[in-house]
Amino acid sequence: MALLALLASVLVALISAGLRSVFWVLAGLAGLALAAVGVWWALAHTGVLRVAGLALSVIAPVTVLALYATADMLVPALCSLALWMMAVVAARNAIAREPAASRREPEPAEAPRHPWILMNPHSGGGKVERFHLVDKARAAGAQVVMLGTGNRDAAELARQAAAEGADLLAVAGGDGTQALVAEVAAKHDLPFMVIPAGTRNHFALDLGLDRDDPAASLDALTDGLELRVDLGFAADRVFVNNASFGTYAAVVGDPAYRGEKVQTALQALPGLLTGPDAPTLRMRAGTTHADGLQALLISNNPYQRAVDLAHPGRRERLDSGLLGVVCVRVANTAQAARMVRGSRSGSLLRLTAETVVVEADTATVPAGIDGEHVLLRAPVVCRTAPGALRVRVPRNRPKAPLSRPAADWPRVARLALGPRVRVAEVSSSGMTAPPRS
Numbered sequence: 001m002a003l004l005a006l007l008a009s010v011l012v013a014l015i016s017a018g019l020r021s022v023f024w025v026l027a028g029l030a031g032l033a034l035a036a037v038g039v040w041w042a043l044a045h046t047g048v049l050r051v052a053g054l055a056l057s058v059i060a061p062v063t064v065l066a067l068y069a070t071a072d073m074l075v076p077a078l079c080s081l082a083l084w085m086m087a088v089v090a091a092r093n094a095i096a097r098e099p100a101a102s103r104r105e106p107e108p109a110e111a112p113r114h115p116w117i118l119m120n121p122h123s124g125g126g127k128v129e130r131f132h133l134v135d136k137a138r139a140a141g142a143q144v145v146m147l148g149t150g151n152r153d154a155a156e157l158a159r160q161a162a163a164e165g166a167d168l169l170a171v172a173g174g175d176g177t178q179a180l181v182a183e184v185a186a187k188h189d190l191p192f193m194v195i196p197a198g199t200r201n202h203f204a205l206d207l208g209l210d211r212d213d214p215a216a217s218l219d220a221l222t223d224g225l226e227l228r229v230d231l232g233f234a235a236d237r238v239f240v241n242n243a244s245f246g247t248y249a250a251v252v253g254d255p256a257y258r259g260e261k262v263q264t265a266l267q268a269l270p271g272l273l274t275g276p277d278a279p280t281l282r283m284r285a286g287t288t289h290a291d292g293l294q295a296l297l298i299s300n301n302p303y304q305r306a307v308d309l310a311h312p313g314r315r316e317r318l319d320s321g322l323l324g325v326v327c328v329r330v331a332n333t334a335q336a337a338r339m340v341r342g343s344r345s346g347s348l349l350r351l352t353a354e355t356v357v358v359e360a361d362t363a364t365v366p367a368g369i370d371g372e373h374v375l376l377r378a379p380v381v382c383r384t385a386p387g388a389l390r391v392r393v394p395r396n397r398p399k400a401p402l403s404r405p406a407a408d409w410p411r412v413a414r415l416a417l418g419p420r421v422r423v424a425e426v427s428s429s430g431m432t433a434p435p436r437s
Contacts, residue, residue, distance in 0.1 A: 002090035002407075003416050009083035016076035024073055031064035037333050044273040091407035094415060106225035109191065109392055115142040115221055116166035118157055118181060120173035120197065127197040131215050133172050140221045147173065158184035166190070168221075168392060172214060174198030175241050176372040182389055183238040186231055191392040193220055203240045203370075206315045208397040219394035228387040229318040232300035235376050237369050239300055240389075243382060244368040245358050246281050246295040246328075247273065273331075280361045283327055285353035290327045298382045299324035302352050321386035322352040356382040 013021035034056055041053025068074040117137050119128045128134065137144050143166070145157055152160075158169055158181040169185045170193035171178050178194060185192035195218070196204035196211040207227070210216045234243040273294065281293040301315045302324030315324075327349040329335065335347055358365060358380040365378045 002087050002094055002412050005083050005087035005090060009080045009087060012076055012080045017073060027067060028064055031060045034060035040333060088407045091412045095408055095411055106227050109224045109226040111222050112168035114166050115168040116161040117142045117144050117170040117172060118147055118154055119144060120147040120177055123173040123198045127214055128172055133215060136215050136218055140218050154180040155184055162188045162190060168193060170195060172197040175201060175203050175370040178203055179238050179240045179370045182240055186388045191226060191390045193392045206318055207393055210398050217394060220392045223395045224392045225395055227391045227393060229389050229391050230300055230321060231385045231388040232323060233385060234367060234369060234382045235380050237374060239370045241370050242297055242299040244297050245365055246293060248295050249366045249368040282359040284357040285325055285351060288351055290349055292331060293327050293329050295328040296358060297326040298356050319387060321384060322354060323356055323382060323384050325351050325353055325356055354384055
């Protein structure tokens with residue numbers, strides 16, 4: 001279906017306009033390129049250029065649509081676009097697969113005798129109180145400590161709990177707090193339990209937990225399974241999800257970002273993208289090198305489709321023993337225009353590695369460690385610790401389905417036409433990367 005819909009999208013254009021369809025395709029791509037340039041100007045500049053960018057990002061696609069309508073090509077163009085979207089959906093479904101098997105199957109776990117749970121009463125807009133987590137945890141036999149007790153941080157409280165004989169450490173809070181306590185649990189080889197009481201809780205999602213019902217995670221205290229998952233390290237800081245460097249990390253480091261995300265980003269981005277404060281990152285991972293990077297995301301296991309560093313998506317597994325790496329470089333107008341070429345634009349590089357070195361021209365590098373802003377001394381060595389964390393989960397988990405992968409047309413063609421068909425994969429990039437296996 002994917003190949004037939006793709007062919008039909010081309011035939012509609014050819015039947016409607018003949019060879020002139022090539023011109024209309026180029027006109028559409030030009031409109032998209034100009035819109036990308038407009039977005040770049042709006043983000044990277046202030047004043048007149050920002051206003052011009054906003055105008056261009058709107059005027060360019062509207063002008064193309066007006067040209068299509070004048071030449072009676074609007075309906076065929078929309079029909080061709082609909083067929084193309086159908087082709088992409090079918091292609092993604094065709095190559096979708098079941099999640100990869102874990103290295104170790106989950107094992108039944110004995111109920112802990114002295115479980116200890118740290119709860120953040122402010123996390124997730126007050127989920128701890130809203131879901132009555134304190135009462136339910138105590139009813140299940142757990143010792144509950146509220147974050148902020150004695151003005152001590154999460155790691156210090158967890159270390160004290162381990163020293164006093166706790167045989168399970170748990171957190172009801174956000175991913176940043178989860179990472180701090182997970183490090184203590186891994187160091188003492190204690191099981192760790194996640195209660196998704198934060199705002200996003202990406203770690204809980206990839207563990208298959210129900211983020212809409214944080215109290216359901218407490219079932220792991222009486223009827224639980226134990227998993228072994230990896231931990232990521234950025235220098236000496238543990239992350240359960242990811243460490244981000246560059247533009248995004250600098251923006252989230254602004255104290256005003258928590259309250260006014262859009263306004264703060266618009267004010268900070270011009271200086272971070274084109275001004276004297278623009279980060280100049282370099283990355284080394286084995287034989288792969290990339291420089292001139294504006295943003296870099298290193299994740300504890302690879303994300304399926306990490307294009308948006310603020311919302312990178314899902315991870316297929318948490319025990320692959322690899323870091324996911326996403327490098328972004330859009331430093332000028334020409335590179336912004338080339339973004340219409342997608343992954344072939346040279347602005348995006350994805351790979352996996354066991355160790356990644358992040359270098360900069362400054363003594364320190366701003367980083368976002370599971371959403372928490374920190375300054376790390378450059379160069380920053382990021383590594384993975386395979387199977388370092390014992391995670392306790394309830395036996396019955398919803399296991400939210402993974403999002404569909406991006407359309408891989410060479411693979412779709414091989415699946416549709418048979419194993420004898422060989423489709424060349426063309427890649428052009430300004431960043432060197434090893435060949436795909």
